Amino acid sequence: MSKIGQYFTPDNIAGYMASLFSISPSGDTIRILDPGAGKGILSYRLISRLSVESNSWEYEVTLYEIDKDALEKAVSNLRELASKLNLNVTIRAFCQDFLKSDGVNQFDDYFDYIILNPPYGKIPMGSDQKKKLLDRNIRVSNLYAAFVLLSSRLLKGSGELVSITPRSFINGTSFKLYRKELLHHGSIELLHSFKNRKIFGSVLQEVMIMKYVKDVELNSIQIRVSDSKPYPFESDTLASKEDVIDDSDFSIKIIDKPIIKLKETTSLGSLQISGAVDIYTGPVVAFRDAVIPASKDKKSEVVPYIFPRNFDMINYSVNWPLEMANKENFLVLSNSNLAKLRNAPIFVLIKRFSSMEQKKRIQAVLYLPETYQKKVAFDNKINVVEFKSWELLVARGLCMFLNSVHISDQFRQISGSTQVNVSDLLKFQIPKPQVLKKIGTFWTVFQKEPAVVDKIIFEIMGEV
Numbered sequence: 001m002s003k004i005g006q007y008f009t010p011d012n013i014a015g016y017m018a019s020l021f022s023i024s025p026s027g028d029t030i031r032i033l034d035p036g037a038g039k040g041i042l043s044y045r046l047i048s049r050l051s052v053e054s055n056s057w058e059y060e061v062t063l064y065e066i067d068k069d070a071l072e073k074a075v076s077n078l079r080e081l082a083s084k085l086n087l088n089v090t091i092r093a094f095c096q097d098f099l100k101s102d103g104v105n106q107f108d109d110y111f112d113y114i115i116l117n118p119p120y121g122k123i124p125m126g127s128d129q130k131k132k133l134l135d136r137n138i139r140v141s142n143l144y145a146a147f148v149l150l151s152s153r154l155l156k157g158s159g160e161l162v163s164i165t166p167r168s169f170i171n172g173t174s175f176k177l178y179r180k181e182l183l184h185h186g187s188i189e190l191l192h193s194f195k196n197r198k199i200f201g202s203v204l205q206e207v208m209i210m211k212y213v214k215d216v217e218l219n220s221i222q223i224r225v226s227d228s229k230p231y232p233f234e235s236d237t238l239a240s241k242e243d244v245i246d247d248s249d250f251s252i253k254i255i256d257k258p259i260i261k262l263k264e265t266t267s268l269g270s271l272q273i274s275g276a277v278d279i280y281t282g283p284v285v286a287f288r289d290a291v292i293p294a295s296k297d298k299k300s301e302v303v304p305y306i307f308p309r310n311f312d313m314i315n316y317s318v319n320w321p322l323e324m325a326n327k328e329n330f331l332v333l334s335n336s337n338l339a340k341l342r343n344a345p346i347f348v349l350i351k352r353f354s355s356m357e358q359k360k361r362i363q364a365v366l367y368l369p370e371t372y373q374k375k376v377a378f379d380n381k382i383n384v385v386e387f388k389s390w391e392l393l394v395a396r397g398l399c400m401f402l403n404s405v406h407i408s409d410q411f412r413q414i415s416g417s418t419q420v421n422v423s424d425l426l427k428f429q430i431p432k433p434q435v436l437k438k439i440g441t442f443w444t445v446f447q448k449e450p451a452v453v454d455k456i457i458f459e460i461m462g463e464v
């Protein structure tokens, strides 16, 4: 990989992206933008595709690319195509930083079609790119989001944009303004998620194709999922906009099968609002706060320190202390870490990192500290649901539900990353407490045969 994020789009994906544009240009000259054009594969495939539809159109292609050699190649490829197919193609090639160029201002409300595979990566704070973007009121932290937003502003009304980018934009607060602006000025018509992360050769990245239409309001979104190639689709669902987009933060759910709506649900967030639980990420960071190994140092005052490795996924409980050598089991108390310790009768703990390949994306265990009075330290790689009172059946029911397929599905739909954030947890739709209690009575059945939990839940709750 080069420093400028140069991953060229495979030809089959470029062809598929080109096929997503609808053929209804408003004039005889079709204006196309390909920002971060590389060798021009995307605009090449788009023009090839359009030329099959009609031979009366003329094309004006605008390319932005900072790599001079790649840009020259893009121009010569497009010229070759024009002469091979006898097309009238005007090429404007800018060897410039797309995000910093003042020239883009001339293209406001200009393009019919925009096709892009932009660079990925953080925009350094204080950089010229960042300053220029702030001048344009583009407040995003990733290059790809800046490319897509700036491009979307250059689209005509009813103009179409097809991008391939990481799928991290679908949720989380750092992309909220990005989603808000896109959805305010148009609609997402299609999302195509690739399950396989090896789309661009050596680099592992979960990517997604988006088709966006400017100034048009659509009530449904086509959602497709495939492995590493566009075809065959593993699922192809037309979902209603209200099922896909959460109005509160514009987050997007990748609904890849008909949604099972269970009866009597509420959000985990509302359980927190009711005061029954407190939900947070473990406040202790091992390298900052003193930890000592299993051979407890008698001289210092210590408390149990719980890590993800203490999760016992056979009994859905916490295995502490671990007898292995060199495993820290305790946190040494100090004035600085005192405020980070917690005590409560019951906790449900959830791992903060989940792998994309895991079938069950959420892993939760029940933790009943032996001595309730004693404080406990939770590591930063754990999320915690702390129960304020002795609601054992509710906590068991919650732990079972969090390990069920219902939650795995919800998480896959709402999250584009491996990290499980508290903001994701708060959105989970869970059974109401009285229903959790009923589910919790099956705890020992669940411990013996975890797979039955999905059926138990379905039978207790029923479908709306």
Ligand SMILES: C[S@@+](CC[C@H](N)C(=O)[O-])C[C@H]1O[C@@H](n2cnc3c(N)ncnc32)[C@H](O)[C@@H]1O
Residues within 6 Å of the ligand: 004, 005, 006, 007, 008, 009, 035, 036, 037, 038, 039, 040, 041, 042, 064, 065, 066, 067, 070, 096, 097, 098, 099, 116, 117, 118, 119, 120
């Ligand atoms: C992920 S590659 C994709 C290239 C091409 N669009 C494709 O699909 O094969 C992104 C391209 O953006 C270019 N690039 C990176 N930063 C840029 C910037 N600020 N302005 C214009 N181009 C940029 C890189 O040189 C690279 O060729």
